[in-house]
Structure formats: C-alpha cells, structure tokens
Amino acid sequence: MRTGARALVESLEKAGVEVLFGYPGGAVLDIFNCLPEAKFNFVLGRHEQGSAHMADGYARATGKPGVCIVTSGPGATNTITGLATANIDGIPMIVITGQVALSLIGTDAFQEADTTGIARGVSKHCFLVQSADEIPQTIAEAFYIATHGKPGPVVIDIPKNCQQALTAAKYPERVSLRAYHPESTATVRQLNRLAKLINAAERPVLYAGGGVIASGAASDVAALAHRAEIPVTTTLMGLGSFDEHDPLALGLSGMHGSAAANWALHEADLILALGVRFSDRVTAKISEYAQRATLVHVDCDPASINKNVRADLGIVADVKDVLTTVSSRVKTATHPAWLKRIADWKRLKPLGYRPLHDGVIMPQAVVEAIDRASKGRAIVVTDVGQTQMWAAQYFRHNRPRHFLSSGGMGTMGFGIPAAIGAAFAQPDETVVAICGDGGAQMTFEEVVVAVEHRLPVVFVVVNNGCLGMVRQWQELFYAKRYAGSILGSKGRMTIERIDESALDYDYLPDFVKLAEAHGAKGYRVIDPAKLEPTIKKALAARKTAVVEVIVEPRANVYPMIPGGKSVTEMVFD
C-alpha cells in the first residue's frame, strides 16, 4: 500500500515520463511531496500557461506526450489556453490538475473550479478521479487516449483526498478501452482506387499536413512524390514534412502560401490530402476550392473527412500505413507539362520582399538570417502573427518536428515556453524561438526557466513596435484605424488617452534589459549588416540569449488571400 500521490508518481514513471513540467499549489502538495524520489525531472515554470506550452513544445519536438501538473482552481484554469492549443493541433499531452477533496466539491471551496467542466471543450478527454484505487488505471488510460487515434490533450483531475488515501492498485500492463477503438485501416478497394487515381492523374498535387508528421510518414511522402513525380505543398502544421530544397516542393499553401502552391491546388486534377483538416486559413473561399480536382483525403480522424470540403475518396487510416501499402501499386511517372506550368508560376511570382526604408531591417530578413546562421538545422519555434508567417515562408523547412507553431489556435505567448519544452526534449539541437514584441511579452517570464536549466535557446524578438498582423488587417481592411495595435510611443489612437509628447522613450520594454533581468544574454540589432553576425554569435555561445531585432514596422505579410476571397484573388503587395 502507498498513497494515491505515490501511486501517481509511480504510474508516470511506468508510462515513461522523462520530464514533468508544472507549478505547485495547495491541491497538489501531496504529489509534490513525492517528487524528490521520482525517476523523472521536474521543471518549474513561472506561470501554468507556460508550463502547459512547455509540455506541448516537448510533445511537438518528440511525438511523445508532454506532461504537466498544476494545482486546482486558478492553476487549472491557467492551463486552458495550453489545452486548447494542443487540442486543435492534435498534440499528445497529459495535464494533471489537483482538485479539492471530494467532500468539498460543489461547496465553492478555496481554489475550487469545475476543471473537467471547463476543460471539456478544449481537450480530447477528461477524467475526474473518484478514489486512489483509480489512479494507476486512469494514468494508463490517459496516455493511451492521448496517443491513439488523432492525438490530443487529456486532463486528469485528482481530488486531494484521493492523493492522500492508501491504495494497492497496480499500473496495468495493457490498456484496452471498452468504447474507444480509433484504429482504422484502408480497404483493398480504397487502396486500388487510390493507386488508379494517382496513375491516371496528369496534374497531381500532394498536400501534406500535420498528420504526416504525427504518423512519421515524411519519408513515405517523399518516396511517393519522387516515384510518381508529384509536387508537394504543405500546410502550416505540415512544414518540415517535405524538404523545401527539393525541386518538387511548392512550400506553404493557404492564406499566406506561395502562388505556385495555391495555383497548383486550384488547377490540379488530383489532390492527395494527407493528414490535413482543410482549415479555413487554407481553403480560402470554400465554394471555389479545388473545383477541378478529384480530392482524396486520408486522415486518422473520421470527423475531419467531409467536414469542410467534400472528398471524392475519403480514407480513415494512418497516413503512413496507406502510403506504404499503396506505393507498390503506384507506377513511376513524369508530368513534364504540369511541372513546367508550376515552374513558370514560381518564376512569375516568387516569394520575396523589398526593403521599405534604407538601413532598416526587414523582418523577413531575420528569418533568412536564422536559416543561414543555423545552416537550416534549427528547431524553429514560433509565436503567432506576422513573425509566424514569415518564419513559415522564409525558413527553408527540411525535416519533421523542426517547425513548432500554434497553428489552429493561433496562441500568442506560445513561442517562448514551447521553445523551452523543445529544448528539454532535444538538448543537442539548436532551438530558436521567433517571436514578435507582442507575443514575447505574454510569456517572457519563462525565459528564467531556460536560464536556470542552462538551455541554449535563442529567443529572437522581432520588434516592430506593434501587433503586426492586427495592424496589417487594420491597414488593409479597417481604413488604417490602428486601434489598440500600436505598442510604441507614437501613433496611438486618442481613445487610449496617452500623451505622446510626455513620453521620453520610443518603445517599452527594453528587451535587452529584460533579458538581463532574467539572467539571459541580451543583444539588440538595428543595423542590417549586424543581423546575421549577431545571430551567429548568439547561436555559437550555446547560452540562453534574447536577440532583439528592430525591424521595419510597416512590413506586411504577402502574398495574401483576403478573407472570403479565392486563390485567384491573391494579393502580392
């Protein structure tokens, strides 16, 4: 017999947990009391949202579930954004929350919140533990659910009395759930039809999403692409599933995707959509999406097929399984006319930008400098907004699990903690976070964690003094009324009641001082000539660093398909 808390720690060890992220509090003190004997490491975040994103970043970098523990009430509610972020992107994660004792639930006890009620809509599954005896089985089931079918976050809410009670329950050797059997494979008929479609196609496109990375199918996508000479475009979540140095690579598609990728999807006669969910940021105007194509949709999640676009052939199965079994039925082929048309588009509308002011760094150049300085090998972790899109566009992505980004939820504040989680997962890799000045301020407190664990993460803060993507939409669609989007000392709307003439600074905070206050090395770059050398220097030092780059504030993300428009209405600048 041992306490429920001890049984929990044992169960996490059995589940193979290497690192536990989290933050303590009254309702999890019994569990924390067992941590000094645990076989895994504990990482103290500085905010529960940060701890949740760290677990998420760890999971994205490895494919293994990230695990996070927080207390009841505010501890639990602070993880909700992290749960939603992982849930929509299909990231396996376990969040353990303390709960008040069973006898106190429903009494408005101190730090009591209906955690499973609140978390239900932003998680794959929630457990409210009812006794210490349930703990080992529940942990095993949670890991099973998080990693089977479409991965996702699972919440385990454990009342304090269950942590304290004694139990002899053992961790199960196998997990079999009565009602949850997500495994599904393609039928022979489906595979034959798929092969026939590929062999008959004249203008095929492979369209790879996050599911390709989750199923470990990147090499299979490349094999199919080369065998049948099929160009490949990826979603934001799919970046890295196909090497962008490859001549068949079209790069990112969607709202800020390349012209070649979007037009290829538009003119294709066959789209092989693998592990994607056809987000509205990808399809643009849905009634005009890929009208000429036969659409094949392979995904492990039956709910994603026919959700946003109608599939001519929908296959609910693991992407890797489908590709390995279909490959022998696919004939080698070439599509010279199709590739020539795509090459013409690439030449006509290449990705590019022009400096707006002499001597001012363009934000796109920051991403290019990181690509060169890291020789294309960095794990790039982004925040959200313009910098995220530039990181997607201007880094030549070339391997899976090296572009970590909050795709579906678009969670500002994700970048810094997720980069820390990735650095714990891959200590020998180069991890670079690319954040804006807006997102960096949301979770900057977590930089301390990187410093104290001596993680060589380089946090690049691309500082344009504004919330760039918001500002861009206001410029293009809201008559340049920049309400609430300016962070610097100039250009504020009168509604904010800020007397600009009384301000003796250009912008706050001073990110170099902020870095130093957190124990990190701080660099500031203003001169374009110093950009790449500074990033190189920061990477070479293998120490936690913040590189603040002052960039052109008026740069916009192009190309762009404005909301509600179709791909034929792309705007280039």
Place this chain on the structure above:
Amino acid sequence: MNEEVYRFNCYVENKPGVLARIVGLISGRGYNIQTLNVGPTEDGTVSRMKIDILGTARVIAQITSQLQNQVNVIEVTCRKL
C-alpha cells in the same frame, strides 16, 4: 440544404461526465437539442441516449462522427424522423 429532425441513438459508458460531454459537443456547435432521453440498459454499465436534433444532413454527419470519436461512446446510430 434542408434542415430536418434526426434522432441519434447513442450507447455510452455509464460514467460521470459522459452526458455533459455529449450535450456540450452538440450545443457548443450552436445546435439545439429538441428532445433528450437518457436511461439505463439491461447492462448497468451502459446507458442509452436518444437525442433529437434539427440540422442539415451535412451537419448531422459531422455530429455523428464527432460522437463516434468520443472516448466513452460505444455506438451511435442516426436516422431521419
């Protein structure tokens, strides 16, 4: 597409939180449940839920696969009333 009333028959594990998850899944998407009936089956560990919803065929298909995805849902059938 026309909206029509569909009846879901769900067999679910008889555990706390299952009803809330299923009802939340439907109401969270903005659909109104017209009739809801939950009761035990001969097997005490399984409950049966009858849910009537007004929706288009496409939405109903979407809800059906979302229900099937739920960890505690054993079986879902759906028919037009």
